[in-house]
Amino acid sequence: MMDLEDRKPWGVGVAGLGTVGAGLLSFLDGNPAFAPAGGLAYVSGVSARSRSRPRPFDISGLPWFDDPVALAQADSTEIFVELIGGSDGPAKAAVEAALKAGKPVVTANKALIAEHGAELAALAEEMDVPLLFEAAVMGGVPAVKMVREALVGDEIHSISGILNGTCNYILTEMEATGRSFADVLSEAQRLGYAEADPTMDVGGFDAAHKITILAALAFGCAPTFGAAEIEGIEQVELLDIRMAKDLGYRIKLVASAERSMHGALVRVHPTLAPLDHPLARAGGALNALFIEGERIGRIFVQGPGAGAGPTAAAVAADIADVIAGARRPVFQAPADTLAPFDPIDPSKMLGRAYLRFLVRDEPGVIAAVSETLAEAGVSIESFLQKPTEGAQGVPIVLTTHAVAESVLTAAVERIAGLPAVLDRPRLLRIARI
Ligand SMILES: NC(=O)c1ccc[n+]([C@@H]2O[C@H](COP(=O)([O-])OP(=O)(O)OC[C@H]3O[C@@H](n4cnc5c(N)ncnc54)[C@H](OP(=O)(O)O)[C@@H]3O)[C@@H](O)[C@H]2O)c1
Structure with missing residues (x-):
């Protein structure tokens, strides 16, 4: 086994010392021999909004940066970890600055990746540095690696x-x-x-x-x-x-x-x-x-899917990947070849549904509802009526067989207009799984 002193030290700049940031600092502090990939990760600098805010972790001995962009660009930062959050603002500015400076980036920020992932991936690949975000989805559950790597075949x-x-x-x-x-x-x-x-x-x-x-x-x-x-x-x-x-x-x-x-x-x-x-x-x-x-x-x-421990574990796993030199495209394929996203019109999708109507408690109402559905081509799978104490009207609930959403919503609109229907109908989808 490699001695600690033979391992290459990696300076990790951590921006954001909230739930996840504090979890990561505690983890790195308690595991001085991290990472499993043969390197040695240590915190080289930190940034947050307030330097004086009490934190569950002592930061007095760590180099402080008021500006996360300056931390991202600092020579001491070899891996930049963004744990600020938000799709734009300081998080995006700091991640861009780190990538432009040729630094590997690890982030837990789903808003940033979901909204700007394509442009950031292009920048990371142009600079030939990793951009990793395991903690962004399902916290401690390795969902990103599973989908991007283990299931790519x-x-x-x-x-x-x-x-x-x-x-x-x-x-x-x-x-x-x-x-x-x-x-x-x-x-x-x-x-x-x-x-x-x-x-x-x-x-x-x-x-x-x-x-x-x-x-x-x-x-x-x-x-x-x-x-x-x-x-x-x-x-x-x-x-x-x-x-x-x-x-x-x-x-x-x-x-x-x-x-x-x-x-x-x-x-x-x-x-x-x-x-x-x-x-x-x-x-x-x-x-x-x-x-x-x-x-x-x-x-x-x-x-x-959340919490300091599980999320920090996912961030640490990404740091280990950087140290191990693991390199693949940020998404499934190189950023400049990513296929455009082609959305399906949801109204054409077939699916089963749950419908609830609040109706007047009088004869003929149920027949009127089922006839309207039948005329529209919506077939009923099950039906439930339960008088509710003290409520005005009676809720009736039914589930449908699979039907195009456009057909269903048109039928529901027609039912909403029936004089005996007292409230907006409720439509919920039934899982296709
Ligand atoms: N919490 C979870 O369980 C979890 C799970 C998965 C992913 N995530 C993601 O992880 C990221 C961080 O989440 P969190 O829950 O740890 O957030 P948080 O507790 O709100 O912490 C945010 C941190 O960012 C700092 N910050 C805010 N503005 C800043 C600025 N302009 N410059 C420098 N630092 C700034 C704050 O500083 P102060 O402390 O001084 O205010 C705070 O330390 C988010 O992207 C979130 O979506 C969180």
Whole structure:
């Protein structure tokens, strides 16, 4: 075994000392012999917004940089680690500065990679330096390496995942405790599981960033965040969680990417997954991923998608790859050959759906709803009616057989206009998996 003093030391400049940055510093401090690749990673400089903020890790002995761009460019920085976050601003400026200076970059920033991945990959490849982002998707679960490297010998048809732990926690708690979305969200904020501004998480944007990255890696295209169709969990009601369960489903925020001969479809929306499906069983803050490939068949992985320890482990693995000299294109293929992302029109997609209508409790209403669906060519698979105590009207719920989304939404609009229908109909998709 190589002695410590024979190992080449690598100065690691760490910008961002929040949850992930502090996790990485603690890890490197406790593992002076890191990395497994035969080099020796040490923290050569740090940057954050406030130098005086109390931190779980002593930074007094580390060179401090007010400006992360200066840290990225410093001679002492041989590997630049960006843990600031945000698709633009200081994170992007510092990553660009590091790449332009010919420094390998490791980042956990999904927004940056999903929104600017193609241009950053081109810059990294032009400068012949790695740009690695294992921690950006599913935290501690090696999803990026799995899709980019281990599965490159197969043709991936679809990826679906629970990629946001906060949403999964909220939906799990709503089902377990019978509390509303708003109630569980404010508790999660109090406990520090959800951000003060939860929009990125509960609005589905964080999951959309992650599935955009996985789609690019799996389908050999440039990440195209603008093509993702996004719906969050803000409108998920307890009633739907209960009705879905009675029908044999659990509501999850599923991020999916599918490929067909017509193109690709990337989207995030609340989805009914059969109760016995692995995605339905991943509860709490867990992340889970389900992949279908031509030759491999089906793969399922789950694990911690966030937190200082798991995310820092993924960042450390990327640092080890840099030290080992591992080199491949940033995405599946060289940046200048990445195929353009060809989005499929979702209205043409066939799928099953869950529909809930709040109707007046009077004769003939159910017949009117089913006739409208039948006229439009939507066939009903199952039907459920449950009087709810004290509620105005009666909710009726049904699931459909597979139908084109455009046909379904037109039929739902017509039903919404029936005089006996009291509220906006609720439409949720049923997982195709
Ligand atoms: N948290 C997770 O579990 C997790 C999981 C996977 C991926 N990620 C990704 O990892 C990245 C970091 O996340 P985090 O949760 O660690 O964020 P965080 O706790 O909010 O920390 C952000 C850090 O960036 C620093 N910062 C902000 N503006 C800066 C500036 N202009 N110059 C220098 N430093 C600046 C902050 O400084 P101050 O401390 O002085 O305010 C803070 O230390 C994000 O891209 C996130 O999406 C996080």
